Amino acid sequence: MISGARTPLTVNLTGLRVAITGGANGIGRVMANSFVACGADVFVSDIDEKSLAACGLPGMRADAGQVADCEAFVDAAIEHLKGLDVLVNNAGIAGPTALVEHVKPEELEATLRIDVESMFHCSRRAIPALRAAGGGAIVNLSSAAGRFGFPLRAPYAAAKWGVVGFTKSLSIELGPDGIRVNAILPGPVDGPRIRAVIKAKAQAAGVSENEMTERTVATTSLKAFVTQQDIANMALYLASPFGATISGQAISVDADMQCTM
Ligand code: NAD
Numbered sequence: 372m373i374s375g376a377r378t379p380l381t382v383n384l385t386g387l388r389v390a391i392t393g394g395a396n397g398i399g400r401v402m403a404n405s406f407v408a409c410g411a412d413v414f415v416s417d418i419d420e421k422s423l424a425a426c427g428l429p430g431m432r433a434d435a436g437q438v439a440d441c442e443a444f445v446d447a448a449i450e451h452l453k454g455l456d457v458l459v460n461n462a463g464i465a466g467p468t469a470l471v472e473h474v475k476p477e478e479l480e481a482t483l484r485i486d487v488e489s490m491f492h493c494s495r496r497a498i499p500a501l502r503a504a505g506g507g508a509i510v511n512l513s514s515a516a517g518r519f520g521f522p523l524r525a526p527y528a529a530a531k532w533g534v535v536g537f538t539k540s541l542s543i544e545l546g547p548d549g550i551r552v553n554a555i556l557p558g559p560v561d562g563p564r565i566r567a568v569i570k571a572k573a574q575a576a577g578v579s580e581n582e583m584t585e586r587t588v589a590t591t592s593l594k595a596f597v598t599q600q601d602i603a604n605m606a607l608y609l610a611s612p613f614g615a616t617i618s619g620q621a622i623s624v625d626a627d628m629q630c631t632m
Pocket of ligand 1: 416
């Protein structure tokens with residue numbers, strides 16, 4: 372397989388106006404920096420004010436779990452960027468790691484609110500601006516958990532399957548306006564987030580973190596973690612003219628994941 376550091380896809384996106392939720396850390400931050408590297412103008416949201424200040428990107432604090440914050444973020448992005456061509460609905464939380472019978476209702480509710488309902492609210496607010504731009508792209512972050520069942524992560528899986536249903540429905544509504552809507556389904560992306568999930572799963576299963584890491588990688592035919600840059604590059608591709616005829620798709624970037632654990 373391809374190993375080593377990945378670089379941003381080389382594509383000229385000069386002047387493309389891009390709003391990204393959850394852009395202060397992780398995949399969202401790599402995406403934002405990659406769009407900037409390609410010449411795009413970016414505006415990000417995040418709930419983590421410290422990281423937002425540290426990331427050096429234009430943006431604002433907005434909680435994806437609050438309807439008013441979603442609307443305020445999209446409005447601010449449109450104002451800052453003087454219009455909008457691309458919305459990346461990236462913000463997400465892992466949700467609880469527990470058997471369904473032990474999941475608290477408020478944990479389920481928060482996971483669905485942040486991981487799928489936020490995409491609905493941000494997209495709803497962004498659509499008139501995308502239409503006014505003469506077309507554009509919405510990229511939603513789902514997960515391999517939106518393609519498989521995920522034991523001990525049912526709230527997350529329910530949200531991420533929801534993202535795919537939302538994506539495929541919205542793409543049909545917006546196709547006539549030249550607005551393309553796609554979902555990216557990352558597999559195990561190396562970084563602090565997956566390490567925390569592995570730790571929680573290891574504890575729940577009563578095995579070591581090393582054992583759980585090996586089990587995670589063993590679910591892929593490439594026996595590998597995905598990088599944040601791999602996901603960012605797919606977003607760049609979908610937002611660029613290369614993606615001109617790609618819409619309504621749930622695209623896995625997951626080292627060929629074959630199963631969950
Ligand atoms: P991350 O935790 O590293 O970063 C997520 C960002 O979203 C953080 O900056 C965080 O502060 C922000 N955020 C969290 N809750 C928020 C809220 N309520 N409002 C606004 N911002 C909020 O996660 P990541 O790995 O970069 O994941 C990004 C997306 O990719 C998520 O939707 C996640 O579900 C999806 N994904 C990640 C993986 C993986 O292995 N990392 C795999 C599949 C899917």
